[in-house]
Amino acid sequence: MTNILVLGGDGFCGWPTSLHLSALGHDVTIVDNLSRRIIDDELGADSLTPIASPEERVAAWKEVSGRDIAFHNLDVADYDALHALLDTLRPEAVIQFAEQRAAPYSMKSAARKVYTVENNIGATHNLLAAAVDLQLEAHIIHLGTMGVYGYDGDGLEIPEGYLNVYVPGDDHEIYKRQILYPTNPGSVYHMTKSMDQLLFQFYAKNDNLRITDLHQGIVWGTQTEETRLDERLVNRFDYDGDYGTVLNRFLMQAAVGHPLTVHGTGGQTRAFINIQDTVRCIALAVANPPEAGDRVVIRNQMTETHRVRDLAGMIARVTGAELALVDNPRKEAAENDLRVSNRSFLELGLDPITLEKGLLNETLEISQKYADRCRMEMIPCVSTWTPEHRPGFVPEEIAAQDSKARQLGGNVVAPKKGFGSNAA
Amino acid sequence: MTNILVLGGDGFCGWPTSLHLSALGHDVTIVDNLSRRIIDDELGADSLTPIASPEERVAAWKEVSGRDIAFHNLDVADYDALHALLDTLRPEAVIQFAEQRAAPYSMKSAARKVYTVENNIGATHNLLAAAVDLQLEAHIIHLGTMGVYGYDGDGLEIPEGYLNVYVPGDDHEIYKRQILYPTNPGSVYHMTKSMDQLLFQFYAKNDNLRITDLHQGIVWGTQTEETRLDERLVNRFDYDGDYGTVLNRFLMQAAVGHPLTVHGTGGQTRAFINIQDTVRCIALAVANPPEAGDRVVIRNQMTETHRVRDLAGMIARVTGAELALVDNPRKEAAENDLRVSNRSFLELGLDPITLEKGLLNETLEISQKYADRCRMEMIPCVSTWTPEHRPGFVPEEIAAQDSKARQLGGNVVAPKKGFGSNAA
Numbered sequence: 001m002t003n004i005l006v007l008g009g010d011g012f013c014g015w016p017t018s019l020h021l022s023a024l025g026h027d028v029t030i031v032d033n034l035s036r037r038i039i040d041d042e043l044g045a046d047s048l049t050p051i052a053s054p055e056e057r058v059a060a061w062k063e064v065s066g067r068d069i070a071f072h073n074l075d076v077a078d079y080d081a082l083h084a085l086l087d088t089l090r091p092e093a094v095i096q097f098a099e100q101r102a103a104p105y106s107m108k109s110a111a112r113k114v115y116t117v118e119n120n121i122g123a124t125h126n127l128l129a130a131a132v133d134l135q136l137e138a139h140i141i142h143l144g145t146m147g148v149y150g151y152d153g154d155g156l157e158i159p160e161g162y163l164n165v166y167v168p169g170d171d172h173e174i175y176k177r178q179i180l181y182p183t184n185p186g187s188v189y190h191m192t193k194s195m196d197q198l199l200f201q202f203y204a205k206n207d208n209l210r211i212t213d214l215h216q217g218i219v220w221g222t223q224t225e226e227t228r229l230d231e232r233l234v235n236r237f238d239y240d241g242d243y244g245t246v247l248n249r250f251l252m253q254a255a256v257g258h259p260l261t262v263h264g265t266g267g268q269t270r271a272f273i274n275i276q277d278t279v280r281c282i283a284l285a286v287a288n289p290p291e292a293g294d295r296v297v298i299r300n301q302m303t304e305t306h307r308v309r310d311l312a313g314m315i316a317r318v319t320g321a322e323l324a325l326v327d328n329p330r331k332e333a334a335e336n337d338l339r340v341s342n343r344s345f346l347e348l349g350l351d352p353i354t355l356e357k358g359l360l361n362e363t364l365e366i367s368q369k370y371a372d373r374c375r376m377e378m379i380p381c382v383s384t385w386t387p388e389h390r391p392g393f394v395p396e397e398i399a400a401q402d403s404k405a406r407q408l409g410g411n412v413v414a415p416k417k418g419f420g421s422n423a424a
Numbered sequence: 425m426t427n428i429l430v431l432g433g434d435g436f437c438g439w440p441t442s443l444h445l446s447a448l449g450h451d452v453t454i455v456d457n458l459s460r461r462i463i464d465d466e467l468g469a470d471s472l473t474p475i476a477s478p479e480e481r482v483a484a485w486k487e488v489s490g491r492d493i494a495f496h497n498l499d500v501a502d503y504d505a506l507h508a509l510l511d512t513l514r515p516e517a518v519i520q521f522a523e524q525r526a527a528p529y530s531m532k533s534a535a536r537k538v539y540t541v542e543n544n545i546g547a548t549h550n551l552l553a554a555a556v557d558l559q560l561e562a563h564i565i566h567l568g569t570m571g572v573y574g575y576d577g578d579g580l581e582i583p584e585g586y587l588n589v590y591v592p593g594d595d596h597e598i599y600k601r602q603i604l605y606p607t608n609p610g611s612v613y614h615m616t617k618s619m620d621q622l623l624f625q626f627y628a629k630n631d632n633l634r635i636t637d638l639h640q641g642i643v644w645g646t647q648t649e650e651t652r653l654d655e656r657l658v659n660r661f662d663y664d665g666d667y668g669t670v671l672n673r674f675l676m677q678a679a680v681g682h683p684l685t686v687h688g689t690g691g692q693t694r695a696f697i698n699i700q701d702t703v704r705c706i707a708l709a710v711a712n713p714p715e716a717g718d719r720v721v722i723r724n725q726m727t728e729t730h731r732v733r734d735l736a737g738m739i740a741r742v743t744g745a746e747l748a749l750v751d752n753p754r755k756e757a758a759e760n761d762l763r764v765s766n767r768s769f770l771e772l773g774l775d776p777i778t779l780e781k782g783l784l785n786e787t788l789e790i791s792q793k794y795a796d797r798c799r800m801e802m803i804p805c806v807s808t809w810t811p812e813h814r815p816g817f818v819p820e821e822i823a824a825q826d827s828k829a830r831q832l833g834g835n836v837v838a839p840k841k842g843f844g845s846n847a848a
Contacts, residue, residue: 079538110557114503117549118542121619125541133534135811157594165589165601170581177589182603183622191626195545195619198607202615206755206809331630385630387559 002286003027005089005138007076007127008097010054011036012236013143013219013278017095019226019233020279021286022067029089030054031082031098033075035119036236036243039105045243045378047236048252048370049222060232077122083130090134093286096142098123099192103147104242104329104383106189113188120192121199128203137210139289140200141282144215146271146302146340148194150184151332157339161215161298186332187385200296208292212285216278217271217302217340220247221359222366224276235275237366239374241381241392247272248363249379250312254319255367256374259394263381264328266309267335271302274353284348299344303352314355319364327390329381426710427451429513429562431500431551432521434478435460436660437567437643437702441519443650443657444703445710446491453513454478455506455522457499459543460660460667463529469667469802471660472676472794473646484656500547507554517710518555520566522547523616527571528666528753528807530613537612544616545623552627561634563713564624565706568639570695570726570764572618574608575756581763585639585722610756611809624720632716636709640702641695641726641764644671645783646790648700659699661790663798665805665816671696671779672787673803674736678745679791680798683818687805688752690733691759695726698777708772723768727776738779743788751814753805 009018009030022028032054040046052060058069074081076098086094099120100106106116124142131138149158159181167175180201183194196213203209227235238244239252250260273281281301290297312323328334346352353359382391433442433454446452456478464470476484482493498505500522510518523544524530530540548566555562573582583605591599604625607618620637627633651659662668663676674684697705705725714721736747752758770776777783806815 079534083534110503110507110553113553114550117553118546121545122542126538129534129537129541155593155595155597156591156599163591165591165603166598167580167587167589169579171579173579174590175580177606179589179603179606182601182606183625185622185626187630188626191622194622198609198615198618198622201607202609202612206611 001025001027002092003089004093004095004286005029005031005086005091006095006097007031007123008099010034011097011101012238013275014097015057016224016227016235016275017097017279017282018069019061020224020283022061022069023065023226024283026286029070029072029091030058031072031074031076031085033073035100043240043242043378045238045240045375046373048239048373049234049237049366050370050373051234051236052232056232060230064229064233076126077119079126079130082126083133086130086136087134090136091138093139093141093289094127095282096124096127096140099143100189102243103187103189104381106187107385108242108383116188117192121195124196125199128199128209131209132203132207137292139210139212139286141212141285142196142200142214144196144213145190145193146215146217146300147187147190148183148185148197148215149181150186151268151270151336151338152184157341158300159341160300160344161213161296186330204294204296210290210292210294212290212297212299214281214285214299214301217273218245218247219273219275219278220245221275221363222248223362224279237370240378242383246270246308247311250315251360251363252367252374253379254315254321255364256371256376258376258379259322259324260312260316261324261326261380261392261394262309262312263326263330263392264334266312266325267307268332269305269307269336269338271305271338271340272355273302274359277303277350277353280350281345284345284350288348300340300342301345302340302342304354305338305340306355315360318360324394326392326394329384329389329391331385331389425449425451427513427516428710429453429455429510429515429518430521431455431518431547432523434458435521435525436662437699438521439481440648440651440659440699441521441703441706442493443485444648444707446485446493447489447650448707450710453494453496453515454482455496455498455500455509457497459524467664467666467802469662469664469799470797472663472797473658473661473790474794474797475658475660476656480656484654488653488657500550501543503550503554506550507557510554510560511558514558514560515562517563517565517713518551519706520548520551520564523567524613526667527611527613528805530611531809532666532807540612541616545619548620549623552623552633555633556627556631561716563634563636563710565636565709566620566624566638568617568620568637569614570639570641570724571611571614572607572609572621572639573605574610575692575694575760575762576608581765582724583765584724584768585637585720610754628718628720634714634716634718636714636721636723638705638709638723638725641697642669642671643697643699643702644669645699645787646672647786648703661794664802666807670694670732671735674739675784675787676791676798677803678739678743679788680795680800682800682803683746683748684736684740685748685750685804685816685818686733686736687750687754687816688758690736690749691731692756693729693731693760693762695729695762695764696779697726698783701727701774701777704774705769708769708774712772724764724766725769726764726766728778729762729764730779739784742784748818750816750818753808753813753815755809755813
């Protein structure tokens, strides 16, 4: 049994992780300043699922499991508050989810860029500085992202954090080196996760902190074994253009009769993981800490890769939904390949839940169950990467089926060029 | 003539740079929140040279040169204030010196670590986010540090920012890549400069900002052609254990009869540049901006490398000063080699001022002139990198000359083991 502090334990990954670790017998304390709920208010968005307050959540968990989870409303970017809590709790493991985690939100405006950098870097660095100051020996586990690697696939398999390279010297010798994979973030959000890597590298080297950095793929699904136990434990489900993740958005769009909004050609290949596997991976990370003095352990927390248009086509075939090829608000490669190693978690015993295994239906069912809560106007991705980019609106007029639609296995709505401008 | 904004224009590099750019005919505006002066007050330290207030400085420059320099007391880490000023000025070039720049200060305490990260990352990111928001086309020039490369010399010459590597693929092909040199910072301060590199990489890629990052060596010397013109223009001279740079510290220690404090074995090899060359390099960088869409231009702003004990030995021979091998408060390699490319500035016409060229005497003379202002108690480096490290105190008792002293060309004071503890 480990004394675990979960920073950001009210969020989409943090909440089910907290329940799972509690169910495994760990002593769990949640810290959250509810920033995710506050940003929903700011955006006029809301979880599709009706989530209970943190206090109701932990009370329901006590009823269901007999186990206590403590909750503290605290801003991790406030150093003194975090320091005081760490001093009291002296956790053996700290899981750091407390970062602003939406790429589109991080690109929405200058103020959101500044907030994302200050909040994410501030929170993570505060944790490291306080851990050193308090001589905490806690294992620090951080939720990173596959996005730090970038998506310029070029035939190389993405390794787990470190890359073997050969460097030609000016003495004509060849030097072998193992380096941190060169980072190529695609948004301010991803940039903060890349910067976090340098924080971890330094604090592991200088202070022998034990750190695991999990480079997570795009999470899909909503419920886990624990969140299913009671309505009041339900996990959040984001479908809006800023916080919704692509696969969940497609499933929810299908459920409410909205065309599946494919950005650009849908040629982006991305890494995915089901939320149930997320919580299992974190439990595996907790159980397998590095030693003091080790370099940062980096694990790729993903289980499969898919091309976005293939996902859309698959869901369209299953559900009869239409596809809409809309403007891509992001500055990114239109098409990319992606091969990723996830040997580390497989070796620790992870048995991946893939799309094939049918949990797509569960997410569809949740989407249908709460379809009346959907705010249709929140669906488009309106945060653009530059003033030259256009938001991903579906034109009102539905174009006739064209040949692309048949290739993709659904009906295509052609993007209306010139529609919309920088809505950020 | 370029409209140039100098952020941090009251500091050791910022002030002489502002004067030099003004002397060259540019329109110069200085922004500074005087944090460097405030930290002096906090530490009980002061510039050895009596520096005038910013208002007196710019008034004196007007008298001497007939040229105007505007001064704004403003915190660059305050986004709204910076945004408003940039909107009014719309500078064509912005030089970003406004970061906390002492490695020992950044390691002095948890609070200083947090301050250094928040201030440096906040200031630099604010500049980038505001430039994008205002669609400024300014060339952004940032003072980085050689320290981002780390000092684990291993035979490779350090290139100017980018490294050619060969990556073995799992398909048995070899892929050639050019990557940002893998960073290996040795303090929280150096870490922030490494993180800045990721900010620049992203904003150059996403927003086509034109950015030059100058990886500067350790600056020595005090005066430049312009600061010499009037007593009220004198540059600051730091000799304290946090802000003093090694060569200036040795020269000043020699001038006041203090043993030259060599950390550890003095086997550290570092890159150096004279302050006069610093200001010339920045003028060259201003005159040679990248194009919009170019990757970040990285130039190594240094002119020679020396081993610390060789420098100490040289100054001891010239001045008759004693050497003291003291505890090294830093966690760093005891001995390292260092070879660095600086072809970029040489090709732009820089004619380096080396130690050979005699400016050592000028710095000695300044140290002697103001020796009565020295606060001897500020000399030791008391900021330690970890609780296991010891401050660099010289024991009261001066040991007899030993064989090491003769090897080094001076008198050695042996470090007194067990003296002092973590004074941070």
